[in-house]
Structures are given as C-alpha cells and as structure tokens.
Amino acid sequence: MEERITLEYYVLDVFSNKSYKGNPLSVVFTSGNLKLEVYQNIAKEFGYSETSFVYYSSAQKALNVRSFTPTGIEIEGAGHNLLGAVCGALLKQIPIFHEQNETDRFVIMKHSPIKLTASFDPVTQYPIVQMHQKPAVIKQEIPTYKIAVALGLKIEDLDVSDFVPTIVKTEVAHTMVPIKDSQILNNCVPDNKLLIEISKEYGFEGFYCFTISKQDQENIAEARFFNPLIGINEDPATGTAAGPLIGFLTKKKFTQPNKEYKILQGVKLNQPSLIEVMNRENDILVGGSSIITMRGELYI
Helix, strand or coil: CCCCCEEEEEEEEECCCCCCCCEEEEEEECCCCCCHHHHHHHHHHHCCCCEEEEEEECCCCEEEEEEECCCCCEECCCCHHHHHHHHHHHHCCCCCCCCCCCCCCEEEECCEEEEEEEEECCCCCCEEEEEEECCCEEEEECCHHHHHHHCCCCHHHECCCCCCCEEEECCCEEEEEEECCHHHHHHCCCCHHHHHHHHHHHCCCCEEEEEECCCCCCCCEEEEEEEHHHCEEEECCCHHHHHHHHHHHHHCCCCCCCCCEEEEECCCCCCCEEEEEEECCCCEEEEEEEEEEEEEEEEC
C-alpha cells in the first residue's frame, strides 16, 4: 500500500474569540511548498472562502503563508487568510518571530514580506494580530445606478449624500459601497452575474457594502462583502476590504487618523466578526483575534 503524507490542520474562526462565529479558515501546516494541484485540491475539499498553508523557513527566518480559494485561485492580499494563519502558528507555539528583530516582524505571503505585530490578550490569552497594509489609494468612482441594480436596490438606498461608490486599494482593489442603513444593507440580494460584469469592467475584485453605525455602537460601520469574481458569494470578515474602508473614511474626513475603530461584518450570515482598523501616516493596521474550532489530520 502506498505511503501517504500526513499533514496537521486547524480550523480557526477569525476576527472572533467565539467558536462558530467570525470567518472560518482552515490552516494546514506543511514542511515546505507543495505542488499547486495539491494546494488547490485541499482548498476545494475544505470549501471555506480560503485555506492557508504555512511552514517556517529558517533560510528566510520567517513564516511562509500561501492561501487558495475553493476554485483554485491563489490570494495575494493580507486579510483573514493571513491573520488566521499567523494566529494558528502562534497557538501551535511555532516560534515564528524568534529570528527576527522586535521592531521588524514580518511573514512572507507567497513571495512578499508583510509586516505585522502580534500579542496575546491578557484575559483570554488568544493571539491578537495586526497586519500592516499599504496606505489606501483612492481610485475611480462607479456610477451609483449600476451598483444599485446589481445589489437589487434603488438608487436612493445608497447613501449618496456623503459618499459615492468608489474603488479603493490597499492590498487588493475593492469598491466601497455606501448603504443608507443597516436594514437595507442586510436585506439586499445581489445579482452575482451583474457584480462580476462590473468587477471586470472597472478592474477590481469585491464589493464592500457599508453603512455608518449609530453613535452608541462600538463599531464605526457595519459591512457585507461580496466577491463572486473569485467564487466568494459572501464573506463574514474581510481584512483586505476593511483596510480600504478605513482609508476611504479617513480621506473623506469622516474618521480620524491614528485612532482605532471597529468594523462589524457577518451579521447576515450569523457569523458576526469585529475587525479592528487604524489609518496611520504610512500604513493601515487591520487586526483581530482568532480561536481554534477544529483540529485534525489530512492525507496527500
């Protein structure tokens, strides 16, 4: 009988410290790079929006992370896929920073170093990871009527008084879509075919639909994320979109630089997630916590 390789995996709920909330991510621990087909097969088998593969490289003195969607697309951006991978490695007690300078901590995502900081919550002992995204780049605006139709909404449902739909990029380009209130946000039913057409026409990925929260709430905004272009109909927590949103709100003078805010996402999916964000002069911090929900072995 042919001998098969055994790999350990965790399933973590990211941007949450409660199991079965947040954004589920499978993190597979390897001893090095695998064949592309193996990554794709495992990601397809798990079926989560992304699966991350990690190993520690002594040569690079860093944790290596690669992430794939169930449709086989490799993800470049640093969102819940990276945050969960780092939390998984820390919970597994892999010393991922022991060969790095305290002021210059990073992991390698595919081939690029991504800066981050990590600590442990003094009460829960869960790891808290903050990823450093590039400063937000505001790209073009998109006609409100096009996005309203694609989301099954009326033009007046989009909050056009303060903001208009705008493509914003830190790691990945997404469109920030302002929605009038939480009820309209959670009732909208997107047409994936139309969303894909708009994404291709304007050259971006996902739609981050957001509404500004009432003043008595701990979160500055509530959001939903749709990215059918890469096979994600809806995502419960999206770090690569939360970074652009705080950058967008700060450039519009709606939020202040160097101040931490929280974005609530995943309510409609019953997977509420809190994403901590801060717009700084040279980068944007996107952070949160993760908890292990499952652990097991897979065979290749």
